[in-house]
Amino acid sequence: MTASTSTPTSSTSALLPDDPAFAAAVAPFVTTLTPRPDLVVAARSPSDVVEAVRWAGAAGRPVTVQATGHQLLSDLAGSMLVSTRHLDTVRVDPEARTAVVGGGAQWHQVIAAAAPHGLAPICGSSSKVGVVGFSLGGGHGPLSRAFGTGADQVRRVRLVTADGVERDVDTEREPELFAALCGGKTGFGVVTEIEIALHPVARLYGGGIFFPGAASPELLHAWREWVTTLPTDTSSSVALLRLPPDPSLPPPLQGRFVVHLRFAHLGSAxxxxxLLAPMRAVAEPIADMVDEMPFAAIDAIHADPTDPMPIWDESATLSALPAEAVDALLAVAGPGVGTPLVMAELRQLGGAIARGPERAFDAVAGRDAAFTLYALAPMFPPIAGIAPAAARGVVDALRPWAIGGLPNFQGPASGGRLGALWDEETLARLTAVREQYDPSAMFRTIGLR
Incomplete structure (x- = not known):
């Protein structure tokens, strides 16, 4: 293959923008931006990735990577996009309690493969998210307070670096690169396979409780005190939701402003x-859906949207959640506030999230945070023009307690702020690793170079 070749050739599926299959190949889950790379390579094997990266190197093309498109930070213009969504194999080793997962697999595939063995992964609030991006970005979910972040579960990463070499890296083989991947997420290569730890979890006591939005002051103030009493095998989040009049929602929730309390407990029902009784006593629920459940039903806890949509989101990590912070949140997203927001959410951190494994260095951002704050507004007309300011206003209101952010919660609004998620020492090591393995900056990262 030479630099004069117009597209990668061989069995690789290389699509140009005028190809009828191009739009489907680049379609993201978050549709705020429309991807418009110069071409897309829909890799169906690791050798396809190797060939594509070598071609890009010879042609001097920048490379971007996408699996599910849940986190599109730019429109990818001018790049060659390597799509890994077809690399979706999952192999579970029940004795070792590990899973080997292809670069494009989603969590629901891992959950389904692990469940027959009584095992579960550390996944997020939605099983439709890609395993690799979630894990390498740190990754927080309902079991993270008990077992750590998604990055802490990674045992091995196979990736193709900018020189077109496929590498297996772990704590013994190229440990500095491995540590950078586990938290640093992007800019090191194209991940074709990842090996993660699984945990002996077959069931939990969990779900969500919907309360009237009018009770949000009492509920949020009670929640901020209550979560400090929870053991590490228990996690909770709370969200102020402005639900649409969607007929697919239960009738009592359609078109309502509600408080959604989420709860997951690994102990007995x-x-x-x-543990949950104090929160159940704060207000009369509209719907109480917390009960014994198989781990495979974990999506029911957050009930995240499953259809692609355009959104604008903003986020931050918080050092604490005093009463003043709750009041500030209610002032911009609580009862009586006219806003295009559909969600303003707080998630409890701590527990095993605050502890890191033994690695060359720890690239997971936000271990010292107590909570995450997340605001989301849809980018549909006619509110698209005011949605960014509304989401930004939530984070600005809690700025006195903000101490950073998480890579997986950064959207198009993050711009050049991604580098600010790490302290100077960690960012310097991440930058050094990127420059070692990708000296010409082939792999595009936003705000990290």
Missing amino acids: EEGAA
């Missing part, structure tokens, strides 16, 4: 119910 009796223990979980006792």
